[in-house]
Amino acid sequence: MYSSNNNRAPMMLKISAATGLLFLHLPILLIFIYAFTTEEKTYQWPPPGFTLKWFAVTWGRSDVWEALGLSVKVASISTVIALVMGTLCAAAVSRSKFFGRETISLLVILPIALPGIITGIALRSAFNLAEIPFSFWTIILGHATFCVVVIYNNAVARFRRISSSLIHASMDLGANGFQTFRYVILPNIATSLLAGGMLAFALSFDEVIVTTFTAGQQTTLPIWMLEELVRPRQRPVTNVVAMVVVLVTFIPILGAYYLTRNDDQIAGHGK
Amino acid sequence: MISSAIYAPQRSGSVSVFSDYCWRNPRMFLFLLLLPPVLWLGIIYLGSLFSLLLQSFYSIDEFTGLIKHEFTLKTYRELLHPANLDIVVRTVSMAIIVTIAAAIIAFPIAYYAARYARGKWKVFFYLGVMLPLWSSYLVKIYAWKLILAKEGILNWFLAKLHLTWLLESVLSIPIIGGNSLSVSYIGTCLVFLYVWLPFMILPLQAALERVPVKLLEASSDLGSKSQQTFRHVLLPLAMPGLIAGSIFTFSLTLGDYIIPQIIGSSRLFIGQAVYSHQGIAGNIPLAAAFSIVPIIIMAFYLWMAKRQGAFDVL
Amino acid sequence: MTISVAFSKVCRYYDDIKAVDKVDLSIEEGEFFAMLGPSGSGKTTCLRLIAGFEQPTSGHIEIFGETAEGVPPYQRDVNTVFQDYALFPHMNVLDNVGFGLMIRGIPKDERNHEAEKALQMVRLSGYGARRPSELSGGQRQRVAVARAIANKPRVLLLDEPLGALDLKLREQMQDELKELQKTLGITFIFVTHDQGEALSMADRIAVFNNGKIIQIGTPKDIYQRPETQFVANFVGSSNIVAADFAGLSDRKDRLVSLRPESIKQVDSNGREAIVISRSYMGGSTRLNVENNGVRLNMVIQSNTGLPQDGEKILISWDPEQAHLLSNDQ
Numbered sequence: 001m002y003s004s005n006n007n008r009a010p011m012m013l014k015i016s017a018a019t020g021l022l023f024l025h026l027p028i029l030l031i032f033i034y035a036f037t038t039e040e041k042t043y044q045w046p047p048p049g050f051t052l053k054w055f056a057v058t059w060g061r062s063d064v065w066e067a068l069g070l071s072v073k074v075a076s077i078s079t080v081i082a083l084v085m086g087t088l089c090a091a092a093v094s095r096s097k098f099f100g101r102e103t104i105s106l107l108v109i110l111p112i113a114l115p116g117i118i119t120g121i122a123l124r125s126a127f128n129l130a131e132i133p134f135s136f137w138t139i140i141l142g143h144a145t146f147c148v149v150v151i152y153n154n155a156v157a158r159f160r161r162i163s164s165s166l167i168h169a170s171m172d173l174g175a176n177g178f179q180t181f182r183y184v185i186l187p188n189i190a191t192s193l194l195a196g197g198m199l200a201f202a203l204s205f206d207e208v209i210v211t212t213f214t215a216g217q218q219t220t221l222p223i224w225m226l227e228e229l230v231r232p233r234q235r236p237v238t239n240v241v242a243m244v245v246v247l248v249t250f251i252p253i254l255g256a257y258y259l260t261r262n263d264d265q266i267a268g269h270g271k
Numbered sequence: 272m273i274s275s276a277i278y279a280p281q282r283s284g285s286v287s288v289f290s291d292y293c294w295r296n297p298r299m300f301l302f303l304l305l306l307p308p309v310l311w312l313g314i315i316y317l318g319s320l321f322s323l324l325l326q327s328f329y330s331i332d333e334f335t336g337l338i339k340h341e342f343t344l345k346t347y348r349e350l351l352h353p354a355n356l357d358i359v360v361r362t363v364s365m366a367i368i369v370t371i372a373a374a375i376i377a378f379p380i381a382y383y384a385a386r387y388a389r390g391k392w393k394v395f396f397y398l399g400v401m402l403p404l405w406s407s408y409l410v411k412i413y414a415w416k417l418i419l420a421k422e423g424i425l426n427w428f429l430a431k432l433h434l435t436w437l438l439e440s441v442l443s444i445p446i447i448g449g450n451s452l453s454v455s456y457i458g459t460c461l462v463f464l465y466v467w468l469p470f471m472i473l474p475l476q477a478a479l480e481r482v483p484v485k486l487l488e489a490s491s492d493l494g495s496k497s498q499q500t501f502r503h504v505l506l507p508l509a510m511p512g513l514i515a516g517s518i519f520t521f522s523l524t525l526g527d528y529i530i531p532q533i534i535g536s537s538r539l540f541i542g543q544a545v546y547s548h549q550g551i552a553g554n555i556p557l558a559a560a561f562s563i564v565p566i567i568i569m570a571f572y573l574w575m576a577k578r579q580g581a582f583d584v585l
Numbered sequence: 586m587t588i589s590v591a592f593s594k595v596c597r598y599y600d601d602i603k604a605v606d607k608v609d610l611s612i613e614e615g616e617f618f619a620m621l622g623p624s625g626s627g628k629t630t631c632l633r634l635i636a637g638f639e640q641p642t643s644g645h646i647e648i649f650g651e652t653a654e655g656v657p658p659y660q661r662d663v664n665t666v667f668q669d670y671a672l673f674p675h676m677n678v679l680d681n682v683g684f685g686l687m688i689r690g691i692p693k694d695e696r697n698h699e700a701e702k703a704l705q706m707v708r709l710s711g712y713g714a715r716r717p718s719e720l721s722g723g724q725r726q727r728v729a730v731a732r733a734i735a736n737k738p739r740v741l742l743l744d745e746p747l748g749a750l751d752l753k754l755r756e757q758m759q760d761e762l763k764e765l766q767k768t769l770g771i772t773f774i775f776v777t778h779d780q781g782e783a784l785s786m787a788d789r790i791a792v793f794n795n796g797k798i799i800q801i802g803t804p805k806d807i808y809q810r811p812e813t814q815f816v817a818n819f820v821g822s823s824n825i826v827a828a829d830f831a832g833l834s835d836r837k838d839r840l841v842s843l844r845p846e847s848i849k850q851v852d853s854n855g856r857e858a859i860v861i862s863r864s865y866m867g868g869s870t871r872l873n874v875e876n877n878g879v880r881l882n883m884v885i886q887s888n889t890g891l892p893q894d895g896e897k898i899l900i901s902w903d904p905e906q907a908h909l910l911s912n913d914q
Contacts, residue, residue, distance in 0.1 A: 009387040010497075016379035021396075023376065024403040024468060027414035030424065034417055043420035045427045085308040092304040096297070104305065107312050113518070114569060115526015117542045121562050122319035125326050125555055145316050148308065168638050169671035171658040173685035173736055176290035177300075179659075183684070187675040199405075206407045209529065212546070225409040229416065229533050242410040253405045257398065294657040 028246060035243035040236055054236040064241060067224040074136070074220060075204035078143035082200050083193060085144070086151025091185075094159035111146040119146060120213030127214070134216030142214040143207060147200035154196030154260070158189045195259040198252035206249060221245065327559035338555060346556040350564075355544070359564055362541040365456070366524040369463040370471075370517045376464070377471040377516065378509075384472075385479035400476075404469035412533055415462045419453040419534060449536055459535035466530065467523050471516035478512025479505075514576045521572060525565040541565060587614040587649065589740050589772040590635055595644035597630050604630045606796035607644070612789075614649075614739070617766050617773045619783035622793030623819070628776045631793075632742050635774065636665045649739060659688075664738035668745045670729040672717035678704070678728050679713030685736035703735035704728075706765060723754045730765070740772040747782065759786055780820045784808060792816050809844075810908050817842035817910060824848070824881045825910070832904035840910045845871065847906035848883035850892075855899030860892045874900065 009017075035054070037047035058064055089108055093101055111119050123142050132138060162185065170180040208222035215223060225245070228238040293300035329338050330345040349355065384396035403411070418425050429435050442448040442455060449455030486508070487500060528542025539547070541561055549558035592610035596603065605627045612618045620628035633639040634646060637658035646653040648661060664685070672681050680687070683700035691699070697713075704710050707727035717725055726746060733741055743762070747755045763786050766773045777783050783790045784804040791801045792815075800812045811817035814825055824843040828836040831843055858874040858881070870887045873880060883900065885891075892898050 009383055013379050013383055013387075017383035020376050020380040020468075021399050023465070024399065027411065027418060027465065028403060028406055030417055031410060031414050042422045043417045044422045045417075045424040081311075085311055088304050089308040092301055096301055098301060104309070107309070107317070111312070111316055113522065113573070115522050115542070115565050117526040117528055117545055118320075118323070118562050118566060119316070121545055121549060121558055122323040123315070124549065125559060126315075126319035126322040128555065129322050129326070141315055145312065148312065163669065163671065165667045165669055165671040166673065168636070168658065169665070169667055169673070169732075170684070171638075172636055172663075172665045173732070174659045174688045175684075176287050176657070176659050177293050178286055178290055179688055183688070184673060202405055206405075206409075208409055209527070213549075222407070222409050225407075225413070226529065229409065229413055238413070242407070242413050245407045245410050249405055249407055250402060253401055254398070257401065291657055291660075295655060 031239070031242050031246055034239040037236065037239065040234075043235070054240045057234075058237050058240040058244075061237060063219070063224065064221075064237070067219050067221040070136075070218055071205050071221040074139050074143055075201045077140050078147050078204045079197050079200045081140070081144035082147035082151045083197055086148045086196065086200075087155050087189075087193065089148070090152050090155035090159050094156050095164075108149050108152050112149045116146075116207075116209035117213075120210040123210070124213040134214065134218075136218055138214045138216070139211055139218060139220070142210045143204040146207070146210065147204055150200040150203055151193065151196040154192045154199070155189055158192035162188050191259040195256035198256045198259075202249050202252040206245075323559045323562065326556050327563055329556045331554045331556055336553060346560045349557060350560045355561070358539050358541055358544050358561075361538065362525055363568065365460065365463065365540065366521045368460055369467065369524050370520045372460070372464050373468050373471040373520045374475075374513055374517065377468060377475050381472050381476035381479055381512070382505075385476050385482075386484070400469050400472050404473070408466065409529070411466050412462060412530055415458075415465060415534060416453065419451070419458050419461075421451050421453075425452065453534050454536055456536065459531050462530050462534045463524050463527070467520040470519035470523065471513075474515035474519075475509060475512040478509050478515070482508045518569075518572060518576055522565070522569050525568060588612070588647070589614045589616070589649055590774065591647045592631070592634075593645045593647075595631075595634065595641045595646055597627075597634060597639055598642045603796045605634065605641075608796075608798055610791065610798065610801070612772060612774060614772055615770050617763070617786060617788045618775065619787035619790045620774065620776045620793060621778070621780060621783040621790050621820070623778055626793035627796035628778075628791075628793045629744060630796075632665075632744055632774065632776050635740070636663055636742055637661050662738055663740045663742060664733035664736050665742040665744065666726075666729045666733050666746045668748060670717075670725045672725060672728055672732070674717055676717075677713065678709070678715050678717065678720070681717065681728060682713075682732045682735045684732060700731075700735055703731040706734065706768070707731045707761070722749055723758070726750060726758065730762070734765070734769060738771065740774060741766075741769075743773060743775045745776055745778070747777075747779075755782075762786065784820070790820075792819065794819075811842050812911050814840065814842070814910050817908075822882060826879060826881070826907075828907070828909065830877070830879060831902070831907035833907060833909070836909060839912070841907040842910055843881070843902060843907045845882040845884045848881060848900055848902045850883075850885050850889075851899050851901045853899065855901040857897055858900045860894055860896050860898060862894060863891065874898070876900065 033047065034043070036050040036052065037044075038049035038051045038053075039047055086108075089104060092098075093104055119142065123138070123145075127134065127138055166184060166188075167180055170184040171177075175183060206222060208220075208226055211220055211223060212226070219227075221241075225238070225241065228235075228241075232238065293303070326338075327346055328342050328344070329340055330343045331337070332339050380396070380400070384393065384400075388396045417423055420426075426435070426438070429438050438452070441457070442451070447456045449458075452458040452461075482505065486504060526542055528540065528546045531540045532543055541564060545558045545561045548554045548561065588611050590610070590612040592608050595605055595608045595610075597605040608627070608631060610631075620631060622628045630639060634641055635648070635653070637653065637656060640654060648663065653661065673684065676684070679697060679700050682703050683691075683696040686696040686699055701710065701713060704713060707730050709724060709727050709731065712720070712724065712728075717728065720728065726749075729746070730743075746762075747758050750758060759782060762773070762775075775783070775787065784807070787804060789801060789803055790807050792799045792807060794815050800807060800816050802810070807816065807820050811820060811823065817823035817825060822845060824845065825840055826843060828834075828839045828841045831841045833839075833841060856876050858876040861873045861875055861880070863873070864871045865887065868887060869884050870891060872883050872885060872892070874883060875881070881900075
């Protein structure tokens with residue numbers, strides 16, 4: 001390797017990087033193909049034929065709609081709670097130095113740093129001890145807890161970029177704390193909050209491990225999916241749902257990328 | 272031109288009174304900012320972890336099947352039962368193998384993206400890792416169920432290449448083999464690897480972005496072969512990224528119970544043990560004690576990682 | 586005359602560091618007041634104390650006779666031009682300038698009209714629709730000034746406002762700011778580390794060092810009658826020599842400051858000095874000479890016959906021009 005051909009990658013590196021990316025993407029592409037298969041009983045490859053029939057069948061399935069509705073509700077409420085908590089935390093941690101700052105960051109990151117099953121079993125055992133019945137709200141409690149970190153990570157980076165003289169300038173011009181937040185801070189962090197919110201939504205929408213511990217009879221879409229994986233009932237419907245879920249999760253990811261692409265750190269590292 | 276009354280600052284309303292109060296008492300303001308999130312995380316999350324810890328010191332009455340709310344180490348003794356220790360060893364070995372494999376596959380992608388990709392290729396690589404990372408976890412597992420199925424694409428592909436004999440001989444290896452890929456450890460490992468790979472690529476890429484190209488040039492100028500450059504320059508500099516990534520792959524593998532349940536043999540992993548003990552058996556103390564294991568392993572791992580400076584690239 | 590800003594024994598400590606140490610100050614309404622000093626001398630902290638971004642550790646501040654302690658920045662009749670301009674990046678120029686009026690609930694039409702007027706004053710009419718990121722450094726600086734004066738403050742604080750500009754622009758802005766201050770008739774308090782800027786613009790200067798005010802006076806006072814060695818050296822350059830050497834034989838124990846331009850080359854009745862080095866500065870030439878073992882800097886007009894290095898010349902000065910320094914640093 002000599003410096004002159006420095007900006008050209010060695011062939012081996014190119015091939016292994018490309019293979020790695022293919023490894024990441026081919027299975028997802030496969031989902032797209034299976035959604036159109038005519039085969040009902042097995043996972044036969046190549047598919048014996050292609051049809052759009054299963055989209056119509058899925059469309060008519062009320063259990064899928066109910067699960068989807070519940071997931072959207074859970075994800076929306078969890079995201080809103082996480083937005084408030086995460087923004088407050090980010091504001092406090094980035095704007096001032098105080099004793100215990102590191103502890104706060106750790107506390108926020110912990111629910112995602114520890115395996116999901118720990119968060120799940122811990123919440124379940126606490127609900128048991130406190131004799132809280134499982135419900136829609138116990139799912140929210142769990143989801144909001146691990147969504148805080150996504151908002152926090154996005155917001156803290158943006159908060160750090162707002163120079164303190166900007167806030168001073170606003171106050172100097174007559175804006176009190178709330179007006180400064182409303183007119184100066186919020187417009188500057190809005191896109192990062194939106195990006196964080198999208199990611200938090202995606203995270204909650206997809207979560208299954210914690211949910212299995214905190215849900216009672218409720219079936220979120222991932223739980224519906226899990227049941228189909230363990231005990232398949234109508235495989236083609238699962239195929240269609242899988243494809244739709246992939247497409248739906250692409251939207252917030254691309255959106256979050258677009259909103260934060262000019263930041264030093266693009267959103268999404270903190271899943 | 273001296274200020275007129277119209278432009279005098281407004282000084283009324285409870286909102287502005289509160290704002291003034293916060294301005295005069297910045298400590299109080301900070302406290303108010305932190306109060307909701309700290310209460311939320313402190314009560315719901317730390318409270319739960321604490322109750323988990325507490326329950327691991329309870330035990331279950333063998334006759335009634337009810338939890339005895341008395342302090343005992345009996346449950347931890349039960350954890351040391353060979354069958355349970357097996358589960359721990361199995362899970363930790365799997366986590367180690369998955370982590371190493373992920374590091375090997377992640378490195379070229381991360382290195383290429385960090386060093387050579389520019390402009391739209393950079394975006395391509397970025398989204399190329401981001402989209403699989405954020406794609407539904409269950410859908411990804413489902414995809415592998417399709418791939419590894421007997422009638423699935425992998426077997427079809429191997430049959431086309433007349434390599435079915437190879438797969439069969441691999442599957443006939445004891446322990447890691449099995450009836451088919453979808454019920455073998457190889458299958459479990461593949462799915463773990465697939466699902467957690469992006470978590471290794473991102474921090475590794477972040478660490479590699481920070482390696483100055485000059486340093487690599489300096490090394491090759493000094494006569495290092497590319498292997499030597501890799502071993503003595505690139506790898507040590509990438510270490511914090513590798514460790515950061517391994518925190519994810521390790522932690523996620525330790526705590527997962529869905530992947531081995533869907534793709535794998537019937538032998539349990541820690542996550543499955545936790546799930547089944549708390550669920551069907553209702554033995555929450557044992558489930559709690561089981562889940563303390565990954566916490567201790569991760570605490571040790573995080574402590575090591577912190578010493579290596581891995582948190583700077585997170 | 587009304588006093589616009591008064592400090593009495595104001596201190597601001599950060600742990601052990603005395604950023605501002607027992608400062609007494611009184612600035613009159615309509616005055617162009619400069620706070621001059623090296624970085625870390627406490628001048629900017631004083632400005633922030635007036636703006637309300639900092640609170641004094643002890644002492645008392647009054648702004649137009651009202652106690653300032655505990656009054657938030659947004660309730661003070663004072664506006665600031667920040668060193669980094671601190672323009673709001675998410676607003677266009679007009680909205681930046683109209684920000685203070687918007688906060689006060691002035692209707693949009695009137696607000697835009699006032700903002701446009703303020704932009705006119707800094708000669709930026711027609712720039713309202715641009716974003717701060719689309720402006721040059723000098724233009725941003727003007728927007729920052731316009732934003733502050735659109736609020737019609739009674740005191741305008743300027744924190745090293747010209748620091749980031751290049752020399753030509755700086756000189757132009759000095760004139761414009763001076764003119765603006767005359768038009769508005771309000772108090773300008775100006776922080777700078779550039780003594781030339783302070784001398785040319787201010788009505789009065791406070792020279793800061795180590796958190797204390799060393800001397801307050803008109804530019805002429807400060808330059809001609811520096812009270813301490815620090816002022817003599819920081820404002821312009823000075824020859825610091827023993828009083829008896831300078832010709833004030835009755836004050837043996839003291840030092841005096843002798844400005845280079847006070848020393849003249851004469852044909853007769855002078856002291857003999859040897860030229861050590863010369864530096865040509867266009868209209869004038871700076872000479873470094875030695876007289877009785879004492880090195881002196883002097884300035885002569887370049888159009889007269891220039892002495893050579895090593896040449897003996899006669900020099901002289903009026904002992905009245907030598908200014909006695911206090912024994913403090």
